[in-house]
Amino acid sequence: MLRFRFLTYANFGLFENWYKEMAKKGYEIEKIKFSFMNFFKKTEPKDVDYKFVISNNEDKYNAFSKQELDDLNEMAKGYGYDFIFKSYNMNLYKTKAKDKSLYNDDVEELKILRTSVKREIISTAILSVVLLLLHFFTFANFLSEEFYYSNYSMVLAPSILLILIFDLLSLVDYSVFYRRNKDVSHTKDLKFSRLSFSKFFVYLIMTSLILIIVGITLQFVDVNPTIGLKNTLLLWTPFVLMWILVFLFRKKIKTMNISTASKKKIFALIVIAIFGINYFMNYSIANKMPGNKNTEVSNGYEVTKLSKGMFLTEHKIYSNDELSVERTISKDETTSNNLYKRIIKNAKNHPYFGEYVKDISKEYDYGKTYKLSEGNRYAILKDRVILVVEGELNNPEIEEEIYKFLGDVNGKE
Known part of the structure; x- marks a missing residue:
């Protein structure tokens, strides 16, 4: 069974209670995908306690290797914690010792949590600025004659606007969570957000993602006749290939046993390579395109x-x-x-x-x-x-x- 709720650092405590209530109804959580797709399996109704443990699994440039994660979960098992899944720096366990911390005290866990929330606030704020600029450009097209000339333009502006609203709400949500829990000494005293846990929050991001998928699909269905489907696919190929490579090697680079400074340089080179190779290949493809057959x-x-x-x-x-x-x-x-x-x-x-x-x-x-x-x-x-x-x-x-x-x-x- 699939249920949609968006897991964040600001609401994970509410997820613990939600998973517990679902288990009582005979649905046990198995995994979560993309932070909002919760997969449950049908079981006998049972009383199960769940616990999210904040662990420094990964940050911007570093991540635990599979062996390190296995070692962490093996240690947790000795404390009565059975690992279910991880989402960024949040590890979900099934446990009968919910009040027993995996750390000597909550100080380390709270430190990781606050650092993670700070990173989310910074990255969300930067993304909000980028999305705001994109919104001005796309909305201008939405209000111009371009709206009628391209189905793609019809869905692009609404999708960017919805993502912008989602991002701004996330920024407020993280900021309020950080401020409310700035002086908390124990994880059990954390005050969580109901906004990001609400169905509205997850439906907002789902709607925007659906519109983006529709928009990308329209690039191939409603192809500009002067370019054609074949050439449109060729122009998208370098971009898609580069991001597939980034996805495949991102985690591998994070787990490499080299300095953070070296990893920063590698990531910077990847970004430059994406734009450089994509521009070069598109330029080459564009120059080799046949004349206008339309x-x-x-x-x-x-x-x-x-x-x-x-x-x-x-x-x-x-x-x-x-x-x-x-x-x-x-x-x-x-x-x-x-x-x-x-x-x-x-x-x-x-x-x-x-x-x-x-x-x-x-x-x-x-x-x-x-x-x-x-x-x-x-x-x-x-x-x-x-x-x-x-x-x-x-x-x-x-x-x-x-x-x-x-x-x-x-x-x-």
């Missing part, structure tokens, strides 16, 4: 398919020597109106051409018509069709072509 010639125009979201039926550029038309056809007029407003708003916010944006609908019979720049660049809206035109609107031949683009909502195939 372009065809039709009715005197070179037609290029562009990416489009689920609310659109067409997003293409039609171009020749005299005219360039980026045509978007939506599934309903409401979507067209919203997208058109975003295009105009984005044009008005342009640092160089914003002052030239104006409504010239009364001068033409196309529908809503805006001038977008000092030159011959215009945006036209009629029913479900949006045209971004580069050409001379007063030219009779171009005028005739624009009417065709506005009327042929099924596409110029």
Whole structure:
């Protein structure tokens, strides 16, 4: 049986009681994955005590080897503690001697706990700043026309926002826990957080992770036509391979019998290697990509398919020597109106051409018509069709072509 609760340094005492209550109902905890996936096995109802022991299993640059962990658990067994699983510096034991410490006193355990919580506060604070910056960029796309051109953009901004909220709540949670327990002398007197133990907390991170998975999946399902699925996979390959290598060697490096300074250098080199190799491979792949196979010639125009979201039926550029038309056809007029407003708003916010944006609908019979720049660049809206035109609107031949683009909502195939 799988149950979702997020295990942290700020709530592990509540998990001890929860596991005890589940055992009374006939469900014994087996393991935990990713800190929030709790796996139980069906057993006979029993009265079992659980105890989390804070042990310095690992920090940023060092970790116990398997042998050291086995030695620790063997020692714990002599005190009546049966090891179940570990999560970072928290080891869960089944025990009949819950009040008997594995240490001479609680001082060492509390010292490790406070150090671990401090590290979490620092890393969470740094991550919050990074996520806040990402949120500004992704939310800007979410409010722009890019929202309608990519399903990926639709889910990226909400997922970043949810992770940011989760991270900020975690930062507050750890900070409050640290402050409330700053002067505690015994682990039994620790005051734990119910926020991080709540279902809301775990559903928040689960929702954000699901959105991220959906977003990554959309990178391959809703592929930019100008790149193609094959090339998209090639561009992702170096990044994925590098992180697989980091995952495989991270723990091995931590357990190496070398100085912490040397490990810092190795980790720094890994980070540089990730960015360097990833950039080099992507650059090499990009240069070797075949020309745009997504372009065809039709009715005197070179037609290029562009990416489009689920609310659109067409997003293409039609171009020749005299005219360039980026045509978007939506599934309903409401979507067209919203997208058109975003295009105009984005044009008005342009640092160089914003002052030239104006409504010239009364001068033409196309529908809503805006001038977008000092030159011959215009945006036209009629029913479900949006045209971004580069050409001379007063030219009779171009005028005739624009009417065709506005009327042929099924596409110029």
